[in-house]
Amino acid sequence: MRFRQRPDNDNTPETIVINGKTVAVVMPAFRAAQTLEATWNAIPAGLVDHALLVDDASDDDTVRRAESLGIEVVVHPENRGYGANQKTCYRTILERNPDIVVMLHPDxxxxxxxxxxxxxxxxxxxxxxxxxxxxxxxxxxDGGMPWWKYAANRFLTGVQNLALGAKLSEYHTGYRAFSADLLRAIDWSDNSDDFVFDNQMLGQVVLAGYTVGEVSVPTRYFEEASSINFRRSVRYGLGVLGVSLAGLACRMGLYRHPLFRRHADRNPA
Ligand SMILES: Nc1nc2c(ncn2[C@@H]2O[C@H](COP(=O)(O)OP(=O)(O)O)[C@@H](O)[C@H]2O)c(=O)[nH]1
Ligand SMILES: [Mg+2]
Incomplete structure (x- = not known):
């Protein structure tokens, strides 16, 4: 496996170091050839010490483009799903020992x-x-999120906040930053290999007692940035309701779902 740091190149006179912390970005990718370079170029120069893209057996030019940008690439030989992709992202990047890891969709x-x-x-x-x-x-x-995705997002967020006892504005974003310590503390390895991975992980974070910081991000919806269709969204939505129920049951000490094993260990009924 090759690993290259982002070159401190000619138009990058400065390195941004925040409190002496090292920053890694991980990009779970599937058919990201058209959008990867724009994403990469918009990352603040000098901020990122390590960059990793995990390709989930895309049938386009994603891998070659990532390599030409000097990004470390790990390839899944077959399509394993978005959650499995993130597991590879976190496992691989934690071996590089960064302090902070940002997960960013390359779309x-x-x-x-x-x-x-x-x-x-x-x-x-x-x-x-x-x-x-x-x-x-x-x-x-205004950014182009389809109305049905917006309505589902608001509804599921409301349910989930009640179930988990939190107050987040959403649980479904593909833009997240974590301390490496948190990535090591959360037991995400048995989470879903599908889209609901993200939601399970935030549920685990909330039940583990972490406070989630939020930053508002303008949304851009265009063809290459959104491929999840209605059917897959419905499956995702049902998965989110499942995470909410499991979280509620765990908080009430009624059922120890494997997702929240560590929570239950700390808070015996
Ligand atoms: N690993 C993996 N990622 C996928 C797959 N399908 C979509 N994605 C990625 O999942 C992310 C979210 O999907 P996207 O279509 O952008 O959803 P939306 O923006 O929420 O409408 C994107 O970064 C896609 O590249 C897949 O089969 N495997
Ligand atoms: Mg998207």
Whole structure:
């Protein structure tokens, strides 16, 4: 496996170091050839010490393009799903020992320029996790989020906040920053290999007692930035309801779902 740091190249006179912390970005990729370069170029120069892209057996040019940008690439030989992709992202990047890890979709949907703010919130020591929210700031629909995705997001977020006893503006964003310590503390290895991985992980974070920081992120919806269709969204939505129920049952001491094993260990009924 090859690993190259982002070159401190000619147009990058400065390195951004926040509280002496090292920052890694991980990009779970599937058919990201058209959008990867725009995403990469918008990452603040000098901020990222390590960059990793995990390709989930894309049938386009994603791997070659990532390599030509000097990004470390890990390839799944077959399509394993979005959750499995993130597991490879976190396992691989934790071996590089960064202090902060940002997960960013390489589909240019979320603005990478906010990464400095998100990593800064973690480096400050106030938060161990920060999400980029499309809902805070109120621009999701103007940014092109389909109305049914918006409605589902708001509904599921309401249910989940009640079930988990939290107050997040959304649980479904693909833009998240974590301290490496949190990534080691959360037991995500048995989570779903599908899209609901993200939601399970935030549920685990909330039940583990972490406070989630939020930053508003303008949303961009265009063809390459959104491929999940209605059917897959429904499956995802049902998965989210399952996570909410499991979390509620665990908080009430009624059922120890494997997702929240560590929570139950700390809070015996
Ligand atoms: N690993 C993996 N990722 C996928 C797959 N399908 C979509 N993705 C990625 O999942 C992320 C979210 O999907 P996307 O279509 O952008 O959803 P939306 O932006 O929420 O409408 C994107 O970064 C996609 O590249 C897949 O089969 N495997
Ligand atoms: Mg997207």
């Amino acid at each position: 240019y949907q979320y603005d990478p320029r906010l990464m400095t703010a998100m990593t800064g919130m973690i480096a400050s020591g106030v938060y161990e996790v920060v999400i980029g929210s499309r809902i805070l700031g109120g621009g999701a629909l």
